[in-house]
Amino acid sequence: MFLARIELLPANESAKTVALFATCLVDLFQPEVGFAAVRLLEAAGFDVRVPDQGCCGQPNFNGGDQDGARQIAAGLIRQFAGYDYVVAPSGSCAAMVRCHYPVLFADDQELERSAVELAQKTWELTSFLVDVAGYDIGSAALDASVTYHDSCSGLRELGIREQPRQLLSSVAGIELREMEQPDACCGFGGLFCVKYPDVADRIGSVKTDSICAVGADYVAAGDVGCLMQIEGKLHRLGEKKIKVVHVAEILAKALLNVSRKDSPGSVDADD
Amino acid sequence: MQTTSKHFRAQAREALANETLQASLEGVRRVMPEIRAAAADRCDDFAALCTQAKDVRQHSIDHLDQLLATFEQQVVAAGGQVHWARTGEEATQIIADLCASVDCRSIIKSKSMVSEEIELNSALESAGYEVTETDLGEYIIQLRGEKPSHILAPSLHVSLAEVGEAFNAKHGIERDAPPTDAGEMLLEARAVLREKFLSADVGITGANFLVAETGGVVVVTNEGNADLSMSLPDTHIVVTGIEKVVRSLVDTGVLLRVLARSAIGERLSNYTTFVHGPRQEGEISGPRGFHVVLVDNGRSQLLGTGFRDMLRCIRCSACLNHCPVYTAVGGHAYGSVYSGPMGAILTPAFAGLPGTVHLPGASTLCGRCESICPVGIPLVKLLRRWREASHAQSLPTAGERFGLACWRLVNRWPLVYRLVTKFGVILVRSLSVPGTGQQRWLKRLPSFTALWTQHRDIPAPAGNSFQAQWRRHRAGRKS
Secondary structure, eight states, X not given: OOSTTOOOOOOOTTSOEEXXXXXXXXXXXXXXXXXXXXXXXXXXXXXXXXXXXOOOSHXXXXXXXXXXXXXXHHHHXXXXXXXXXXXXXXXXXXXXXXXXXXXXXXXXXXXHHHHHHHHHTEEEHHHIIIIISOOOOTTOEEEEEEEEEOOXXXXXXXXXXXXXXXXXXXXXXXXXXXXXXXXXXXSOTTHHXXXXXXXHHHHHHHHHHHHHHHTOSEEEESOHHHHXXXXXXXXXXXXXXXXXXXXXXXXXXXXXXXXXXXXTTSOOOOO | OOOOGGGHHHHHHHHHHOHXXXXXXXXXXXXXXXXXXXXXXXXXXXXXXXXXXXXXXXXXXXXXXXXXXXXXXXXXXXXXXXXXXXXXXXXXXXXXXXXXXXXXXXEXXXXXXXXXXXXXXXXXXXXXXXXXXXXXXXXXXHHHTOOOSSSSSTTTTOOHHHHHHHHHXXXXXXXXXXXXXXXXXXXXXXXXXXXXXXXXXXXXXOOSEEETTTTEEEEEESSSHHHHHHHSSSEEEEEEEGGGEESOHXXXXXXXXXXXXXXXXXXXXXXXXXXXXXXXXXXXXXXXXXXXXXXXXXXXXXXXXXXXXXXXXXXXXXXXXXXXXXXXXXXXXXTSSSOHHHHHHHHHHHHOSGGGTHHHHSOOOOOHHHHHOTTXXXXXHHHHHXXXXXXXXXXXXXXXXXXXXXXXXXXXXXXXXXXXXXXXXHHHHHTOEEOSTTOEEXXXXXXXXXXXXXXXXXXXXXXXOHHHHHHHHHHHHHO
């Protein structure tokens, strides 16, 4: 939306390389999240590359198709070799690479080694910015209240709880408001919401109820899967006041407010 | 084990439409995680205690044969008897035979999930015995002819008014209208059950733990009904699973400390009873006959499999209370007496995967259960393992298998992904309608996909993928 047309910073060729693993949901459904992630990573001083890529194989892995997951993983391991870091704007896709790739290849030592190597340098975006890059968002500003939904895989497989909150609350003007049980699942669950839409809807309703009760301007999360589930339910309910955004988008938007002051006219935001 | 798990979808729909059930589930959802977390916080290093509990249970599973043999020796030394049942049918037969041997007419029971698993009540009733459940929740569902909908709170799905109606229908008390006051109903149940306690010949209880070193049986309740069930009748029969055995009293203490905190957010349950054998010389009360029926019913077969960790389960029910799926649909939707995450793993093990394939499928794999399991069972991994087994046996629908096969092919090569998704996006966007800004929405999908948009809209994919936009952007940056 507001980011697709942002002028990105000039590529910093001497910096460490980050390969952005955009993830298929960002690639196909929310390209602006990819650009927001690039914007943040470049602001943190990295040289961002985007290798040709597809899905991490999670649908197959969680659907019981281990062979399929292995085949997809083997491809992704090749595509992302040779960078200093791999960063994904998704807890569940980063967790797939970090936690599950290494155990997929027990029968193939060479691939196992590459999988472990990739796993060790793969990070979810907010944890990379905070834990690896020590990124300070500086004078970024945004006057808004935000409630943050903890995406399950990021929270429980990668321990991401404080990082996004830390980034959000260091933006001048952002007021973080906690919803009831922010760590409760939104009901997306990948194939689950396709196979059991009724149950997924009820779980989603519980989540959107707690989001609406907070009454924040934005609900943010770190996974596009959750965002689609939440946004889809709010849209059907006709709830227009609460904007559903990836945490990267809101941070990049706050950065934008700074660059707007620094060099007026360099951005073209449309929100 | 009989299940109706293959009807999960229909049962879940029914549950979602059941307002009484939904009100109860909302209570579970809101209250239980909070009180468990508060109890964990009040405890000195609850995480360390859970690690200890996990080690205790792991020791049990690793030394099951030795511990069970020791337990049997100790029970026999105390004057009791141990009976081994390979299957549920064998167990119910043993218990029916024991009842026959003491000329039993009426039986009282305290709550036991193993007895639900082996369908003990119906077996005993068809053998001509009167069986009365004495846990209030179990008693209510017995009157209503139902199965438990929660392993700890079996009548969770029943409203107070429905309890009144059940009491009115079954208690034979003349009155104008069914009782509506909870306190009044409680006293009524107590009066009815007190008669049953006093006249029963056999009392059947479950066991939370079996203590190998002492031959002790540990029973935890909130109502004290198990204590009456095991001490008033002349014969006490314990029915439980072989995996419940624990090395020592000290180890049992560790488990008791995590059990009530995980289950109900309390340090201990109201009643925790250690019973060792029948009435001894010189004692003036207690049963003369003491029998422990150890049920395998598929448990030992799990030992050699990837599901071995599940045998650590202490049936605390925390995984149900924290599960988004359980708290959306309740226990009956699972079609098995074991529900929630633990049920979705145990039921396929006990009843076979073909009829129960929905249970491991109907999970978001959110992992909240695993994060609060007091004995560290890797529930997500085990759910996924059942999905692997079901995929290997081609049990998912042809559509699902075809979808995964396509996704695998598409994602092996980025170029194929790029081409296929490009056309896929064009196709999907043709079904979408405009929204605000550039966002388009899928609001009514056709045919079998209609269900996806029944309750919610789906954001349509973007016209140009991130990678396509990035390539253009890169080209622009270089020039």
